[in-house]
Amino acid sequence: AGNIAAVTGIRSAAAGVTLSRDKDFTPFEAIRHYSDPVVTVAVEPKSMKDLPKFIDALRSLAKADASLQVTTNQETGEALLAGMGELHLEITVYRIEEEQNIKVKVSPPIVVYREGIEGSNRGSAFEGKSPNRHNRFFFEIEALPTxxxxxxxxxxxxxxxxxxxxAKEVGNKFGELGMNKDIMRKIYAINGTNVLVNDTKGIQNxxxxxxxxIEAFNEVCVKGPIADEPVQGMFVRLVDAKLHEDAIHRGPAQTIPAVRNGIKGAMMRARTVLLEPMQKxxxxxxxxxxxxxxxxVTTRRGIIEDMPSEGAVTTVVGVIPIAETFGFSNDIRAASQGRAVWNTENLGFEILPPQLFDKVVGEIRQRKGLKPEPNPESYYAD
Structure with missing residues (x-):
């Protein structure tokens, strides 16, 4: 035990896989990565002749680094690299240019936010109507326990x-975590950290x-109502429904918009907030x-949690929004004349301060080609 071996020539291997000569074997438990990528950059080769080599390099990097997400446009060669922070992506780009000898163009970094629920509309279900007005779905939404x-x-x-x-087995697992197992036994779907439950009784068809x-629920989980950002920690209950008796009037073109608007409207009624990624x-x-x-640290909206000292050296422990960390490496070197040593770890997401909400939401929506302000609750009732 404890030996390190090097194996070459296995092109299909990726970080975290188990290799064995036997067909029947028990693989090692998969390595779970609990931190989601929070910073994205667009990268493309400066010369189109390097495109095939560039795509191969990205595939190789994605295999070796499970915390790196790569999305590639095969026609234009543009790739979106999503990673743990600015430094992570800088190292990735460096490896492409220096190890693969491919010169690339890199866009400014973009922070990935999340949308979450701050309150609840329990007891005040939101009604989502189908375009033909023959189908209605009523939703109540709240935040899931941490x-x-x-x-x-x-x-x-x-x-x-x-x-x-x-559903019964899954519901019991939720019950062990303190949720109402009778309700959770009627679970429809899980999307990431979001849950959909059918809490209706006796609805025909x-x-x-x-x-x-479920399809409409998944769409909302990917693009929330505030800024088309992913949603997390949302508990959706379908509490009532009124459906047309003829199946032709409750097909996909009717049901999906009704459910999508019903969930988004309920989110707005329950107070949806923007969550920003944090770093320690x-x-x-x-x-x-x-x-x-x-x-x-403090000028970057950072909060200093501790400053333990050992001899002539002090360690500053601070929590900083990732949106404020761009250029942190160079600025820390300058502030300490190159004498500082530092490392970071991701801390998940926290609610964006209210005074920054309009500004950040407006910037995200402008970047995505959306109108400046999110749609109000009333928009989803029509």
Missing amino acids: DVVAALRSGDLGDGPVRSGD LHETRELI AFVSVPNDWLGPVTRE
Whole structure:
């Protein structure tokens, strides 16, 4: 035990896989990565003749680094690299240029935000209507408890549509985490850290629209109502429905918009907020440069949590929004005249301060080609 081996020539291998000569074997437990990529850049080769080599290099990097997400446009050669932070992506680009000898163009970094639920519309269900007005779905939404979100993120509760035969078992797992197991046994689907439950009673023909309801739920989880950003930690309950008796009037073109608008409207009624990714920084610096380093952290909306000292060196422990960390490496070097040593870890997401909400939402929506302000609750009632 404890040996390190090098194996070459296995092109299909990726980080985290188990290799064996035997067909029947038990693989090692998969390595779970609990941190989602929070910064994205667009990268493309400066010369189109390097495109095939560039795409191969990206595939190789994605295999070796499970925390890197790569999306490629095969026609234009543009790739979106999503990683843990600015430094992570800088290293990735460096490897493309230096190891593969491919010169690339890189866009400014973009922070990936999340949308979440701050309140609840329990007791005030939002009604989503189909375009033909013959179908109506009523939704109540609230935030999931933090321990349930953690269990969903770890994969302990599964992901995707939940079969009727498995709903009781899955519901019991939620019950062990303190949720109402009777309600959770009627679970329809899980999408990431979001949950959809059918909490209706005796609705005729509802089972025929189950897949369409789940499809609309998944669409909302990918693009929320505030800024088309992914949603997390949302508990959606379908509490009532009124369906047309003729199946032709409750097909996909009717059911999906009704459910999508119903969920988005309920989210607005329950108070949807924007969540920004956070990072904890540990900066060790000689005491003579402590002042400039702490100022560098606090001017980036950072909060200093601790400053333990050991001899002539102090470690500044601070929490900083990732949106404020661009250029942090160079600025810390300058503030400490190159004497600081630091590392970081991602801390998940926290609610964006209210005073920044309009500005950040407006910037995201402008970048995505959307109108400046999110649609109000009333928009989804029409």
